[in-house]
Amino acid sequence: MERSGVSxxxxxxxxxxxxxxxxxxxxxxxxxxxxxxxDGERWQQMLKDVSFDVKAGEIVGIVGESGCGKSxxxxxxxxxxxxxGCARTGQIxxxxxxxxxxxxxxxxxxxxxxxxxxxxxxxxxxxxxFTVGDQITETVRTxxxxxxxxxxxxxxxxLAAVGIPSPRNCVDMYPMSLSGGMRQRVMIAMALVCEPxxxxxxxxxxxxxxxxxxxxxxxxxxxxxxTGTALLFITHNLGLVAESCARMLTMYAGQVVEDxxxxxxxxxxxxxxxAGLLGSLPQQRHRKSKLPSIxxxxxxxxxxxxxxxxxxxxxxxxxxxxxxxxxxxxxxRHVRCWRNEALTLPGAAx
Amino acid sequence: xxxxxxxxxxDITFKGRQRHQRVRAVDGVGFSVAKxxxxxxxxxxxxxxxxxxxxxxxxxxxxxGSVRHFGKDPxxxxxxxxxxxxxxxxxxxxxxxxxxxxxxxxxxxxxxPLDVAGFGSPGERRRRALAMLDRVTLAPELAQRYPHEIxxxxxxxxxxxxxxxxxxxxxxxxxxxxxxxxxxQADMLNLFADLQREFDLTYLFISHDLRVVxxxxxxxxxxxxxxxxxLGPAxxxxxxxxxxxxQALLSAxxxxxxxxxxxxxxxxxxxxxxSALAPPSGCRFHTRCPMARPxxxxxxxxxxxxxxxxxxxxxxxxxxxxxAAAPAAG
Numbered sequence: 250m251e252r253s254g255v256s257x258x259x260x261x262x263x264x265x266x267x268x269x270x271x272x273x274x275x276x277x278x279x280x281x282x283x284x285x286x287x288d289g290e291r292w293q294q295m296l297k298d299v300s301f302d303v304k305a306g307e308i309v310g311i312v313g314e315s316g317c318g319k320s321x322x323x324x325x326x327x328x329x330x331x332x333x334g335c336a337r338t339g340q341i342x343x344x345x346x347x348x349x350x351x352x353x354x355x356x357x358x359x360x361x362x363x364x365x366x367x368x369x370x371x372x373x374x375x376x377x378x379f380t381v382g383d384q385i386t387e388t389v390r391t392x393x394x395x396x397x398x399x400x401x402x403x404x405x406x407x408l409a410a411v412g413i414p415s416p417r418n419c420v421d422m423y424p425m426s427l428s429g430g431m432r433q434r435v436m437i438a439m440a441l442v443c444e445p446x447x448x449x450x451x452x453x454x455x456x457x458x459x460x461x462x463x464x465x466x467x468x469x470x471x472x473x474x475x476t477g478t479a480l481l482f483i484t485h486n487l488g489l490v491a492e493s494c495a496r497m498l499t500m501y502a503g504q505v506v507e508d509x510x511x512x513x514x515x516x517x518x519x520x521x522x523x524a525g526l527l528g529s530l531p532q533q534r535h536r537k538s539k540l541p542s543i544x545x546x547x548x549x550x551x552x553x554x555x556x557x558x559x560x561x562x563x564x565x566x567x568x569x570x571x572x573x574x575x576x577x578x579x580x581x582r583h584v585r586c587w588r589n590e591a592l593t594l595p596g597a598a599x
Numbered sequence: 600x601x602x603x604x605x606x607x608x609x610d611i612t613f614k615g616r617q618r619h620q621r622v623r624a625v626d627g628v629g630f631s632v633a634k635x636x637x638x639x640x641x642x643x644x645x646x647x648x649x650x651x652x653x654x655x656x657x658x659x660x661x662x663x664g665s666v667r668h669f670g671k672d673p674x675x676x677x678x679x680x681x682x683x684x685x686x687x688x689x690x691x692x693x694x695x696x697x698x699x700x701x702x703x704x705x706x707x708x709x710x711x712p713l714d715v716a717g718f719g720s721p722g723e724r725r726r727r728a729l730a731m732l733d734r735v736t737l738a739p740e741l742a743q744r745y746p747h748e749i750x751x752x753x754x755x756x757x758x759x760x761x762x763x764x765x766x767x768x769x770x771x772x773x774x775x776x777x778x779x780x781x782x783x784q785a786d787m788l789n790l791f792a793d794l795q796r797e798f799d800l801t802y803l804f805i806s807h808d809l810r811v812v813x814x815x816x817x818x819x820x821x822x823x824x825x826x827x828x829x830l831g832p833a834x835x836x837x838x839x840x841x842x843x844x845x846q847a848l849l850s851a852x853x854x855x856x857x858x859x860x861x862x863x864x865x866x867x868x869x870x871x872x873x874s875a876l877a878p879p880s881g882c883r884f885h886t887r888c889p890m891a892r893p894x895x896x897x898x899x900x901x902x903x904x905x906x907x908x909x910x911x912x913x914x915x916x917x918x919x920x921x922x923a924a925a926p927a928a929g
Contacts, residue, residue: 314780428871458643458807460868460887463851467867485780488853492861512857529785530855531814533837539792540814542785546750597856 274345275302276479277326277447282339284325286550292336293550295321296503299339300576303447308473308480310490310511312526313500316547319483322500323449326481327366328356344446362392365440365478369452371432375424381408382420385439392443407438412468430461434468441472448473451483466493487526491515491597499523502548502558509582515597519584521563524594557586565592601670602631603769603801604638604655608664611650615876622875624650626825627664629902634768637795637802639816639833641809641848645872647825648805652771655803656690657681668769686716689762693774695754699746706732706742709760716765731760735790752783756790763794769801776811788815809852813837818908821845824872824883827902831909841911843888882913890915 284296296318303309311319324330326341328348341348348359360366368374376384385404389395395403401420408416411434424432433453440448450469454462470493473480482494490497490511497514499507499522507520518524525543545562548554554561556571563570565588574585586592611625624647632638642648653659654666657673665672673684692698699708710728718724732742735756746754755775762770772791776784788811794800806812812819813833821829821842829842840846843866850866868887873879879886885895892915900912 314782430871458872459809459851460643460847461871463853463865463867466853486853487781487855491855491857492853512859515855515857526781527855529782531785531788531810533810533813533834536814536834537792539789540785542789543782546752546783597860 273305275342276305276307276344277303277481278340278342279322279326280340280342282322282325282337282341284321284330285336287334287336288551294503294553295550296325298576299500299503299505301498301505301508303479303481305446306473306477306479307496308470308482308494310494310497311481311483311500312485312487312490312497314485314526314547316502316549317500318503319485319500320451321503323366323451323481323483327360327364327449328353329360358392361388361440361445362443363445363447365443365445365448367433367436367440367448367450367453369455371429371436371456372424374436375432377424380421380423381427381435385420385435385442388439389442403442404438407442408435410441410472411435411438412464413438429457430464433457433465437465437468437472441476441478444476445478447479447481449481449483452485453482454489455484455486462489469493487515487530487597499526502553503550504558504585505576505583506559506585507583508576509579509584513582517596518594519579519582519589519592520559520586521565521592521594522559524596525562527597528595603634603669604632604803605667605670606630606651606655606665607667609651609654609661609666610663611647611654611659612662620876623825623878624875625654625661628822628825628827629664630820630827630830632769632801632803634801635795635799636818637804637816639812639819640803640805640822641807641812641819642805642822643807643872645824645875646822648807648822649773651822652690652773652803652805655769656688656771657685658690686712686765687768688771689765689767689769690771690773691755691758691762691775693777695751695758695778696746698758699754701746704743704745705737705749705757708746708757709764712761712765718765728760728764731764732757734794735760735763752779752787755779755787759790759794763798766798767800769803771803771805773805774807775804777806777808784811791815809837809848821848824875824878826883826912827910828884828913829909829911835909841905841909841916842884842913843890844884847887847889884913 280300282296282299283294285292285294299322313319325337337349382401382404385407386400389400389403405416405420408419413419413434454465457465466489469480484490494511497511498505499520501522507514507523514523518527528541529543531540543562557574560566560570569587574587576583576585607629609625609628613622613624615622628651640648650659654661660674668688673681676684706728709732710724713724713727729742737753737756741749741753776787779787795802804812804815816833818831819833819836820827823844829836829845840849847866847868850864854861866889870887873886881896881898882900885891900914902910902912904910905916
């Protein structure tokens with residue numbers, strides 16, 4: 250179960266995937282990913298059989314409440330899990346190459362270069378004692394044989410690309426003298442300076458005000474469209490997913506429970522948990538009315554309900570729900586609920 | 600009838616880091632709240648909404664202007680009388696973790712206000728605290744637990760119980776659901792509504808989340824940079840905002856609906872919230888306003904009543920335009 254630590258030599262470059270013209274290979278393909286942590290006494294499984302694809306240039310959202318495994322999925326893809334007391338199985342195929350068996354040295358060549366990342370709190374992701382320029386330059390020089398001057402020029406260009414008003418001044422500033430929105434722009438500049446194929450953004454706007462959030466989301470979507478960088482966008486905000494993503498995944502208790510095109514899921518969710526999340530949002534038309542809520546709470550890893558993990562909170566539960574549920578395919582959608590065809594769940598519009 | 604809360608020309612200034620530097624967190628704010636009403640305050644970080652909330656419950660002194668509870672100035676009371684008076688005016692904060700003492704059990708925390716107030720016998724205080732925990736639907740077995748042993752939603756329930764146990768008249772709810780997941784947030788908003796009916800409460804509901812404020816409030820006030828920019832009935836403000844800032848806030852709020860149902864025009868504000876040490880001249884919003892004209896940098900807009908009950912501080916706000924915009928914003 251442990252990570253082997255043996256570096257598998259990357260089998261050349263499988264970029265363009267010239268063989269299949271009709272169905273291009275996904276950029277990222279996560280297959281049956283399981284992650285467990287050892288709590289001192291026993292192993293606890295935090296992610297179970299997580300499978301999903303991200304195509305080149307696609308914007309995919311992952312939604313779910315805290316503790317559902319959204320961030321853990323991101324950290325696993327980036328190989329940022331602790332080395333001890335943590336086990337990963339399954340496959341994370343990035344451009345055809347499995348990242349799971351890669352050692353730290355090989356992973357470092359991927360992380361930051363081919364897969365960029367942005368986290369929620371830009372202040373804790375930036376080093377307070379180095380200037381913005383130092384930090385971006387470091388990223389560039391880690392991955393490219395660039396001189397200091399060249400790297401600095403690239404840093405200035407990257408800052409300009411994320412809409413920072415005077416990038417030449419900003420390069421020499423320290424993170425603390427920037428506002429939250431500006432810091433997040435710096436993070437985006439740093440993540441994109443190496444022109445990665447995939448950008449993982451974990452709650453990138455949660456710490457920001459709504460008007461600044463709108464600016465940052467617009468920027469992310471625009472950059473992704475312009476550079477063809479795929480975006481895996483993790484959030485608890487269904488509104489942001491609705492407005493910026495093409496496809497979304499709903500995660501619940503360490504599993505993917507629903508996966509499909511955003512508009513289809515919002516119009517008619519197939520999983521009761523997705524419907525529950527949509528229903529519990531306050532809506533203007535029903536001001537002051539009682540909000541539908543999902544009873545109970547997300548189960549913890551050590552007492553996971555048997556069968557469907559949502560069954561103790563689900564309003565549509567039946568005896569077969571006590572059996573484990575498989576992810577069922579429906580055209581371009583997937584759902585982990587055997588009753589999905591029998592149920593007509595309310596979507597966002599109703 | 601006298602309003603439960605009247606705020607007039609309220610200024611709150613803080614000392615800046617350097618000498619003679621003054622930060623005006625709240626600047627000339629005025630409104631009143633009727634008994635039983637839920638009054639929402641919307642604003643981004645740094646708008647002064649929390650400072651306003653703290654002042655309403657006498658945690659911060661006003662620099663000028665007044666806060667009146669039932670027409671009386673609480674700041675004129677002696678320390679002893681103020682302590683007595685405060686029981687009726689409670690506040691619940693955003694972070695449920697920070698508001699509970701980690702070394703006290705939930706029951707002890709909820710009982711503490713009764714202990715401080717010297718209410719009844721110890722047995723009676725315990726009974727009341729337990730009854731209140733039951734009312735906010737916290738299971739009795741949680742009463743003996745410590746804050747780290749329960750979830751965020753449960754902690755926030757404990758904080759509500761703690762605020763309610765002295766039977767207040769008004770509660771300032773400062774970002775009370777911001778730290779909670781949506782499904783728990785829905786539960787909590789339902790609980791607030793039930794408690795309001797049951798205990799005849801008045802809420803001053805402060806949040807940056809438009810959706811939440813609009814859902815719970817009868818009237819809403821929008822704050823920008825220490826000033827009120829708009830005030831009116833919640834439904835009307837949401838349907839047809841008068842101030843460009845309110846319009847921008849509404850349009851920036853992402854809507855979880857399929858693309859075909861999204862008909863609004865997005866207004867993306869340029870720039871950032873200006874520094875509190877150097878507030879913009881004239882209309883505070885002119886540096887980011889999509890409709891700003893040269894005039895806006897010079898003249899400060901008046902607080903006008905454009906339609907009955909609908910106030911706005913903008914030179915160019917126009918009731919007719921707002922009505923015309925209504926279907927699009929719905």
